[in-house]
């Protein structure tokens with residue numbers, strides 16, 4: 001899927017993620033998460049998720065070796081569980097995250113999911129602002145879930161239905 005130029009000033013190419021992308025996606029996740037958190041996902045973990053029926057979307061920009069952004073999800077019961085989303089620094093706040101989520105959700109619509117679910121660290125204010133802008137609401141908390149340097153922060157569990165996405 002090619003993004004319309006009014007939202008980004010270069011043409012980004014978005015397509016379904018495949019196992020051959022796992023290495024590049026692991027590197028993107030690693031670089032996007034200073035805290036380790038979901039960035040701790042390795043090539044083998046991403047390969048396993050895709051191998052076991054998970055879904056992902058990856059975005060490329062002309063002239064850029066690695067991906068500009070990616071989102072990865074797996075099925076948990078009736079929910080599509082977002083494992084991670086990351087957008088490269090140079091492409092942030094240009095609606096790429098929104099488009100990655102939208103394309104993932106359009107895949108989910110064909111697979112009878114009831115909700116999209118995710119966990120986000122309570123101190124990740126940017127990601128929480130992003131998910132709230134995408135109409136996710138907090139449905140639970142996992143106390144002291146993510147390790148930090150000498151302490152732990154809560155995970156917020158956020159969810160939304162698939163209808164009227166974006």
Ligand SMILES: CC(C)(COP(=O)(O)OP(=O)(O)OC[C@H]1O[C@@H](n2cnc3c(N)ncnc32)[C@H](O)[C@@H]1OP(=O)(O)O)[C@@H](O)C(=O)NCCC(=O)NCCS
Pocket residue numbers: 032033038084085086087088091092093094095096097098099119120121124126127129130131133134
């Ligand atoms: C979270 C992330 C994926 C958002 O990607 P993005 O492409 O920059 O997001 P978008 O441009 O699509 O933003 C959509 C909306 O989210 C909100 N938003 C996104 N970034 C924001 C920020 N830094 N501050 C406040 N609101 C923000 C805004 O409402 C924005 O709409 P607007 O720009 O029209 O105001 C990106 O910041 C990222 O990769 N962060 C590091 C990795 C991470 O923490 N992932 C989440 C794991 S749980």
